Amino acid sequence: MIHIALADDHKMFAKGIESLLEEEDDFLIKGVFNNGVELMDFLKNNPVDIVLTDMNMPEMDGTGVIEATKKKFPKIKVIVLSMYDDQVIYDKCIRLGADAYVLKGSDPDELIYTIREVHEGNYIQDFRKVLFQQDDDKYPDHYKERFKLSRRELEILRLIKDGNMNKEIAQILCLSQYTVESHRKKIHQKLGVSSAVELVKRAIEMNL
Template structure:
């Protein structure tokens, strides 16, 4: 199970995120907090795997949360949930120790995927830079290719790389075989491959 605490002064948004994440069997929400200070006070006596924090909050903002959490030395992961598509703010958060930066307008699957990847230590730092639309050749192709895929498609691609057949993938993810086959076709299209061998090669290049 991945335990999560959410700090956001917009109660409706926070409740929406809570409802979204509670649909995932491996997520458990430990608390919602209207500001960073109350979150930090909670963390002093409670263990949480991942912290989701807004940037603009009363009493203690998102940057303050990042600094305070990292000073605790408890290995809590911090994901910033921000409405600001701002490269400088992103870089500031990462420099302070944030583990990921997700825009509030992102697809819900991207947040779910990011939480799991950050918790497991598989998240590629710098992946978020793509949101700033800086296609200047500085970012490896596998960042861009990985960004094309949904969380579910990434899960399926990883299982394909591990040698799982469609039937096995369906059983592992509790999906129908038809659904897995449909996802697989979309993955082939998005990555521009035509065979299983090419697909596995792509997965390895993408560090899955």
């Protein structure tokens, strides 16, 4: 179970993130806070695995959260949730010790994927990927809209169609096998198929 705490002063956004993550069987939301000071007070007596933090907050902003968390609770991983696709801000966050930087406009599955990979300690990030993770021309937009498939899910579906097993897909995409299995389960649900044969057939129909 991955224990998570979230700090974001936009209550509607925070509530949406909380609801999204609570749908995952291996995620447990331990607390949601409006600023970094409240978060830090909570962490004193309530250890978590992952902290998700907004950049702009009153009293203590995202950079303050990164610094304080890494100094006082070095085992906790910090993921920044930001609306800024800015190299300077990204570099500052990573320099302070942030483990990942996710744009607020990203596909929800990207955040879920990032949390799992950061928790497992095998997450490697490139700022160019952060900026352009939603702009992959290999996957037509109408498939994303019709089936609500994320870029990562379409990528995995293509590899399944090409005959790759979960372990092989994990190696190709530098993911954990658990993450691939989780994505694959969601692909089955979104496409309404119950077997690998049906899944491959649908991928062929989609001309992936």
